Amino acid sequence: MSKNAREQAVLGAVRERREKVNAAIDEDLPAQRPERLYEAARYLLEAGGKRLRPAVLLLTAEALADVEPGSTDYREFPDLTGGDVDVMSAAVSIEVIQSFTLIHDDIMDDDDLRRGVPAVHREYDTETAILAGDTLYSKAFEIMLQTGAPPERGMGAMQTLAETCTHICEGQALDVDFETRTDVLPDEYMEMVELKTAVLYAAAASIPAVLLGADDDTVEALYDYGVKAGQAFQIHDDVLDLTVPSEQLGKQRGSDLVEGKKTVISLHAAEHGVDVEDLLDADDPDEVTDADVEAAVEQLREVGSIEYARECADELVAEAKAHLDVLPDNEAHHRLEQVADYLVERGY
Amino acid sequence: MSKNAREQAVLGAVRERREKVNAAIDEDLPAQRPERLYEAARYLLEAGGKRLRPAVLLLTAEALADVEPGSTDYREFPDLTGGDVDVMSAAVSIEVIQSFTLIHDDIMDDDDLRRGVPAVHREYDTETAILAGDTLYSKAFEIMLQTGAPPERGMGAMQTLAETCTHICEGQALDVDFETRTDVLPDEYMEMVELKTAVLYAAAASIPAVLLGADDDTVEALYDYGVKAGQAFQIHDDVLDLTVPSEQLGKQRGSDLVEGKKTVISLHAAEHGVDVEDLLDADDPDEVTDADVEAAVEQLREVGSIEYARECADELVAEAKAHLDVLPDNEAHHRLEQVADYLVERGY
Numbered sequence: 001m002s003k004n005a006r007e008q009a010v011l012g013a014v015r016e017r018r019e020k021v022n023a024a025i026d027e028d029l030p031a032q033r034p035e036r037l038y039e040a041a042r043y044l045l046e047a048g049g050k051r052l053r054p055a056v057l058l059l060t061a062e063a064l065a066d067v068e069p070g071s072t073d074y075r076e077f078p079d080l081t082g083g084d085v086d087v088m089s090a091a092v093s094i095e096v097i098q099s100f101t102l103i104h105d106d107i108m109d110d111d112d113l114r115r116g117v118p119a120v121h122r123e124y125d126t127e128t129a130i131l132a133g134d135t136l137y138s139k140a141f142e143i144m145l146q147t148g149a150p151p152e153r154g155m156g157a158m159q160t161l162a163e164t165c166t167h168i169c170e171g172q173a174l175d176v177d178f179e180t181r182t183d184v185l186p187d188e189y190m191e192m193v194e195l196k197t198a199v200l201y202a203a204a205a206s207i208p209a210v211l212l213g214a215d216d217d218t219v220e221a222l223y224d225y226g227v228k229a230g231q232a233f234q235i236h237d238d239v240l241d242l243t244v245p246s247e248q249l250g251k252q253r254g255s256d257l258v259e260g261k262k263t264v265i266s267l268h269a270a271e272h273g274v275d276v277e278d279l280l281d282a283d284d285p286d287e288v289t290d291a292d293v294e295a296a297v298e299q300l301r302e303v304g305s306i307e308y309a310r311e312c313a314d315e316l317v318a319e320a321k322a323h324l325d326v327l328p329d330n331e332a333h334h335r336l337e338q339v340a341d342y343l344v345e346r347g348y
Numbered sequence: 349m350s351k352n353a354r355e356q357a358v359l360g361a362v363r364e365r366r367e368k369v370n371a372a373i374d375e376d377l378p379a380q381r382p383e384r385l386y387e388a389a390r391y392l393l394e395a396g397g398k399r400l401r402p403a404v405l406l407l408t409a410e411a412l413a414d415v416e417p418g419s420t421d422y423r424e425f426p427d428l429t430g431g432d433v434d435v436m437s438a439a440v441s442i443e444v445i446q447s448f449t450l451i452h453d454d455i456m457d458d459d460d461l462r463r464g465v466p467a468v469h470r471e472y473d474t475e476t477a478i479l480a481g482d483t484l485y486s487k488a489f490e491i492m493l494q495t496g497a498p499p500e501r502g503m504g505a506m507q508t509l510a511e512t513c514t515h516i517c518e519g520q521a522l523d524v525d526f527e528t529r530t531d532v533l534p535d536e537y538m539e540m541v542e543l544k545t546a547v548l549y550a551a552a553a554s555i556p557a558v559l560l561g562a563d564d565d566t567v568e569a570l571y572d573y574g575v576k577a578g579q580a581f582q583i584h585d586d587v588l589d590l591t592v593p594s595e596q597l598g599k600q601r602g603s604d605l606v607e608g609k610k611t612v613i614s615l616h617a618a619e620h621g622v623d624v625e626d627l628l629d630a631d632d633p634d635e636v637t638d639a640d641v642e643a644a645v646e647q648l649r650e651v652g653s654i655e656y657a658r659e660c661a662d663e664l665v666a667e668a669k670a671h672l673d674v675l676p677d678n679e680a681h682h683r684l685e686q687v688a689d690y691l692v693e694r695g696y
Contacts, residue, residue, distance in 0.1 A: 037521035104482060108475040127456040127524065130478060131517055134452060137485055138513035145507050151499035158506055159493050165486035169479055173385035176475065 001338075003345055010342040013335050014055040016070055021054045021095065024074075024088045028143045029096060029136075040124045040132035041139070044099050047115045053098055053204040054091035056229075056339060060222060061087045061208035063324075063332035079212040085149045087208050090157065093144040094204050097161070100136035101168055101200075103129050108176070109259065112286075116250040137165070149211045156210040164203040171196025178262040182270075189262055190231060197237075198230025205229075205336075221326040225336070228320035233343040235313040238263035239306060240348060242297050245290070248348045254293035255285035264309045265300055272303040313344040349686075351693055358690040361683050362403040364418055369402045369443065372422075372436045376491045377444060377484075388472045388480035389487070392447050395463045401446055401552040402439035404577075404687060408570060409435045409556035411672075411680035427560040433497045435556050438505065441492040442552050445509070448484035449516055449548075451477050456524065457607065460634075464598040485513070497559045504558040512551040519544025526610040534615055538579060545585075546578025553577075553684075569674040573684070576668035581691040583661040586611035587654060588696060590645050593638070596696045602641035603633035612657045613648055620651040661692040 001009070025045055031038050062069050065078050072078065074088035105111075106119035107129055113119060121129035144161050147154060174192040178184045205226035209219045238256060242265065246253045256263060257280040266276045279296040282288045300306055320340045327333040349357070373393055379386050410417050413426050420426065422436035453459075454467035455477055461467060469477035492509050495502060522540040526532045553574035557567045586604060590613065594601045604611060605628045614624045627644040630636045648654050668688045675681040 034518055034521040034525060036525065037518065104478055108478060128521075130452055130456060131521055131524075134481075134485070135514060135517040135521075137482070138510050138517065141489060141506065141510035142514060145503065145510060151503045155493065155499045155502050155506075158489065158503075162486045162489035162493060166483060166490060169483040169486065170382055170385065173382040173476075173479055173483075176479075177382060177384065 003341075006338050006341055007345060009335065010338045013059065013069065013339075014050055014052060017055045017058050018051045020074065020088070021051045021058075021091055024092050025095065028089060028092045028146075029139055036124075036128065037131060037135060040120055040128045041099075041135045043117075043120055043123060043132070044102055044114060045095070047117045049095070049099075049115060051095060052339075052343075053094045053200060056201060056226070056336065057091040057094055057204040057208050058087060059332045059335050059339070060205050060327075061212060063327045063330060063336060064209060064212050064214055064218070066328045066330055067332075069332045069335060077212075079149070081213045083150070085153075085211045086147045087211060089143050089147045090207050090211060091204075093140045093161065094200065094207070096136050096140040096143060097165060097168075098200060100133045100140065101172075103133040103136070105172065108172070111251060111255070113251040116247075147211055150213075153211050153213060157207050160203050160207055160210065164199045167195040167199045171199075175261065179260040181262075184262045184267060186264070186267055189264060189267055192262075193231050193234045194227055197234040198227045200226075201230030201233065202226030218326045221323045225320050225323040225340075228316045228323065229340045229343055232313040232316035232320065232340065235264050235309050235316070236344040236346070238265055239309050239313075240346075242293065242300070242306070244348050250348075252285035252288075253290065254280055254288055254296065257293075257296060258282050258285045258288060264312055265305045268308045269300050269303055269305040272305065274299055274303055274305070310344070317341060317344050351689075354686050354689055355693060357683065358686045361407065361417065361687075362398055362400060365403045365406050366399045368422065368436070369399045369406075369439055372440050373443065376437060376440045376494075377487055384472075384476065385479060385483060388468055388476045389447075389483045391465075391468055391471060391480070392450055392462060393443070395465045397443070397447075397463060399443060400687075400691075401442045401548060404549060404574070404684065405439040405442055405552040405556050406435060407680045407684050407687070408553050408675075409560060411675045411678055411684060412557060412560050412562055412566070414676045414678055415680075417680045417683060425560075427497070429561045431498070431561075433501075433559045434495045435559060437491050437494045438555050438559060439552075441488045441509065442548065442555070444484050444488040444491060445513060445516075446548060448481045448488065449520075451481040451484070453520065455481075456520070459599060459603070461599045464595075495559055498561075501559050501561060505555050508551050508555055508558065512547045515543040515547045519547075523609065527608040529610075530618075532610045532615060534612070537610055537612060537615055540610075541579050541582045542575055545582040546575045548574075549578030549581065550574030566674045569671045573668050573671040573688075576664045576671065577688045577691055580661040580664035580668065580688065583612050583657050583664070584692040584694070586613055587657050587661075588694075590641065590648070590654070592696050598696075600633035600636075601638065602628055602636055602644065605641075605644060606630050606633045606636060612660055613653045616656045617648050617651055617653040620653065622647055622651055622653070658692070665689060665692055 075086045076084045077087045079085045103120045106114055107121045111119055112122055171192050175196055202223045206219050206223035209222050241256045270276045280288050317340045321337045324336055423434045424432045425435045427433045451468045454462055455469045459467055460470055519540050523544055550571045554567050554571035557570050589604045618624045628636050665688045669685045
């Protein structure tokens with residue numbers, strides 16, 4: 001299948017689920033009192049987002065249950081032992097966690113834009129943004145508790161969710177720590193990416209297996225699929241930050257370089273003699289022009305750093321797809337392979 | 349029993365448990381990588397704290413299981429159906445949540461001091477403090493997952509924990525909202541206090557009942573004990589903020605008045621003609637002297653507002669103690685009654 005046909009297939013699958021996910025978000029996280037708090041908490045969720053992680057979760061459930069994609073009620077989804085489970089709640093929970101992390105990350109990184117709209121701490125204020133994130137945090141746990149799965153599986157899902165949140169915090173701490181370090185090793189970077197970004201994909205892919213009653217090997221393989229796909233996603237994100245126009249990114253292009261973020265690209269470039277810290281000499285992403293970014297990217301391209309990052313991402317995608325062998329051979333399984341490809345082929 | 353003897357009995361019971369709780373915190377939340385993150389997360393827990401909520405949780409377990417207080421291993425605590433449960437993990441979880449809320453509250457209120465040491469966002473920085481709070485948040489859920497209780501009880505405890513966290517956020521949002529409102533009603537204030545402060549006592553008192561397998565009526569009564577005792581605690585805290593020297597409080601005396609916080613005291617005073625907003629005319633708690641605070645308190649005393657708050661707190665304590673009737677008549681039960689009394693008698 002061509003890259004373009006694959007992208008269309010993935011985007012179609014994501015889109016088909018997005019409307020249902022959005023309706024479920026409104027059901028599970030309604031606007032309520034105190035109004036301003038829940039408005040702020042729902043603000044980014046309402047601003048858009050592809051709902052990629054919920055789509056991965058729902059597709060994994062469909063692959064495991066061996067049902068035709070899109071044919072089955074996600075709120076009463078057949079498990080592997082003759083019962084049914086609300087996998088949609090799990091999908092909403094993962095998206096709510098994602099939204100909480102974006103709100104707090106934007107405060108910490110002092111980013112102004114997200115999804116093309118002001119970050120929550122800009123639209124409201126820092127206090128409200130902290131509290132909105134904290135509210136989403138516990139709401140995600142409440143929502144994950146309502147899957148109706150047998151309690152031992154419910155506890156398993158809660159365990160994965162809690163550990164995932166801890167890992168995201170640890171990853172974010174490492175990311176901040178790396179900004180002021182010049183001796184970051186590639187392995188350290190990959191660990192940081194696993195913790196900060198990939199574990200949420202791993203949770204999205206493995207939690208449905210836990211909830212539906214799959215065996216431990218299946219749960220573990222799907223977790224590993226998520227880790228590898230998530231690492232590939234982050235590396236591709238780092239590429240996009242440098243190569244996609246700001247309007248399309250929904251935030252200032254090149255902001256990672258200005259903020260001194262370590263990426264596969266910057267680590268490779270530094271190893272190959274590029275003075276990465278002086279590539280974009282500004283204190284704030286708003287101070288750099290597109291021409292500045294273009295000149296910096298040209299230098300990175302010349303030493304092969306952009307190409308190197310693409311190769312890393314491709315390798316991770318191949319590893320991710322291999323882990324899907326535990327799934328039955330069906331359409332949803334095939335779609336999950338394409339999702340992994342899409343994560344490193346998407347234009348933004 | 350005299351007030352003094354009662355206080356000694358409570359403080360003795362709290363102290364006896366504190367050392368075990370502190371050791372359990374070190375076990376369940378060890379210093380680990382990334383070092384700076386976990387240092388910041390553990391900073392307030394290490395700075396002190398009475399461990400009142402863990403003590404309430406452990407005493408409730410002891411009262412329910414009808415064992416001699418202090419005689420039983422909290423990690424392998426006898427439940428009501430012949431099994432055993434690690435109630436200490438639940439106690440640690442509650443204290444970790446308390447610590448997370450203090451860290452984020454101090455950022456939101458821009459308070460400099462806590463427990464006599466710099467607030468986390470002062471000792472470290474705001475970014476680290478946000479992240480340290482977020483880490484404690486998920487760690488509390490991880491720790492609550494390790495009680496070893498039967499899964500359906502474990503899920504019940506997780507449900508209470510998640511709802512409690514959501515309520516705390518809602519209460520904090522109302523508290524902030526009230527600062528700029530002049531039409532706050534007493535019932536709204538009491539609801540805010542229930543959400544912001546009391547639910548964590550309610551969780552501490554009811555979660556052991558869930559974990560040990562008590563019936564729903566018992567769980568509910570203990571929850572209500574916690575709510576009433578917690579509301580009384582907060583009202584007494586509001587009195588202490590005005591009447592106790594800064595060194596003893598561990599923060600600037602009178603800070604609530606400067607920040608425009610609504611309390612039972614300020615609501616009563618406003619109703620009785622006091623211009624509460626001008627009582628302490630400063631933008632920052634550091635700008636007021638002890639003499640300023642003393643003059644303000646004198647005005648509040650004259651219209652009976654301080655006395656009124658004390659009466660409210662006493663009534664709530666009486667209601668709290670009545671809910672303990674579901675417990676067997678034993679020493680731990682008696683100690684929980686004394687704890688409620690202590691919450692409104694303590695000097696700081």
